[in-house]
Amino acid sequence: MSAPEPAPARMAALPSWLLTQSALHAHRLVSEGLADVGARGYHYRLLATLAEFGPASQNTLGRRSGIHASDLVATINELADGDCVRREPDPGDRRRNVISLTTAGRRRLRRLDTALARVQDRVCAPLSAEERGELTRLLRTLLAHHTAEQDPGPE
Template sequence: MGMGNYPPDTARSADRQATAARLWNLRTRLLSLAAIQSDRLVNEKLVREGARKWHFAVLATLDEFGPASQAELVSRTRIYRSDMVAVINELADRGLVERSPNPADRRQNVITLTRQGRRQLLTLDKLLTEAENEVLAPLTPQEREQLARLLAVLVHHHGQDM
């Protein structure tokens, strides 16, 4: 496979000339590079708002599913249990979530999204939409949908369902 297999807009000409063709033909490498770029942009946008990806994950999960225990949030977000405590503390300190004892099991806390947390989630939704639009700018709406379907297949196949 030569570099001629890729359309001219796939990579800058200078990059293609300075990189071994087998690297441009390695899809897993391209996927990794795209993920790195996407992750960097998302993190930059969130940091400007004083947030992290895990904050968004917890706020979005509480918004969609309602109040939950920390254990439920760990299960739904895939955030490590030890990290979840810090995330909940950060969100509670900012008034974005409330933590209260579970009446059914006093050893367990119930985490609830606050009104301020819902407003923050809307702000983060907008920032992440901007980031996604920047990352996916060269793709048509149909290509974006196709990419989402293909990535979901990969995630599901490797047992990383969200």
């Protein structure tokens, strides 16, 4: 396989272009790393959300994890088939389900954390520990800024 052609200098000087290109590579590496352990990114997002916030309705889980409703049910089904999550009727509203993390789900999340730690090492390989910390801080700042721009707040 030949080396990719260099980008035009004016593109390579744009932070937005650099972020996009880096995100594409990171997404590919994350997908491959999770696939190596029989998982998908949605599995990690759902398990991590349940671990941090506790049991929740499907609607709440979708909002917290950023998983669209059309993908959420399939993800819950896959994790339930692996005994990683439990789906039970909400005692306050029997029409709604509450999803909770099982012991097997906690173990699965720890394995996915390990797999993703290896991926992070690949993604950030040329950076020192200090540079990785600074990059994470800067990316959080950008994300917080743009997330706040999208949130209209109370009306």
